[in-house]
Amino acid sequence: MAIEDNPIAYYSSLPYPNQRTVHMLSGRRFSLDSNKQYKMPAELFNVIKDDPVKLGELATKFIEKHQALQVPRLLTLYRYYIGDNDIHYWDSEKSESRADNRIASGFAHFITSIKTGYRFGNNIKFQYNDDSETSEADEDKLNDLINEFNSKNDESYH
Numbered sequence: 249m250a251i252e253d254n255p256i257a258y259y260s261s262l263p264y265p266n267q268r269t270v271h272m273l274s275g276r277r278f279s280l281d282s283n284k285q286y287k288m289p290a291e292l293f294n295v296i297k298d299d300p301v302k303l304g305e306l307a308t309k310f311i312e313k314h315q316a317l318q319v320p321r322l323l324t325l326y327r328y329y330i331g332d333n334d335i336h337y338w339d340s341e342k343s344e345s346r347a348d349n350r351i352a353s354g355f356a357h358f359i360t361s362i363k364t365g366y367r368f369g370n371n372i373k374f375q376y377n378d379d380s381e382t383s384e385a386d387e388d389k390l391n392d393l394i395n396e397f398n399s400k401n402d403e404s405y406h
Contacts, residue, residue: 257323282321286310328356374398 288306296302327333333352342348374394 277324278321279317281313281317283318286313325356329360331357 288310292306296306324334331352331354335350335352338350
């Protein structure tokens with residue numbers, strides 16, 4: 249979802265948009281159902297699978313709950329990802345002559361990139377390959393030593 253292209257979605261994701269401030273750490277920001285996974289029981293599906301009207305009604309209920317409960321949280325998290333943190337909207341009530349050392353971090357983007365790279369990236373390969381004066385037998389022997397070292401140190405675990 250391109251939150252930057254949809255002003256309604258953007259402003260609905262802001263914390264307390266009418267108050268123009270954020271009540272930092274003053275309670276729960278999202279309901280407990282904002283991260284709930286919706287699953288249809290197999291028994292219920294078997295009862296309504298041949299009736300498209302009932303199936304459509306149930307799907308509509310799931311979509312409405314998702315829109316009402318989960319989308320605000322997802323939009324807020326996306327704003328964090330693009331660096332638009334809630335601290336930008338916090339009214340600190342300090343006088344203008346005092347320092348205001350608020351820092352908006354881009355950790356959400358950094359953490360997501362690191363996690364994606366770790367989960368879907370290529371594994372590190374430990375091997376020796378030098379095309380100069382080493383024979384293939386020496387290369388194999390050295391690679392075997394590297395593999396033995398890694399297995400003794402449980403390198404794949406780290």
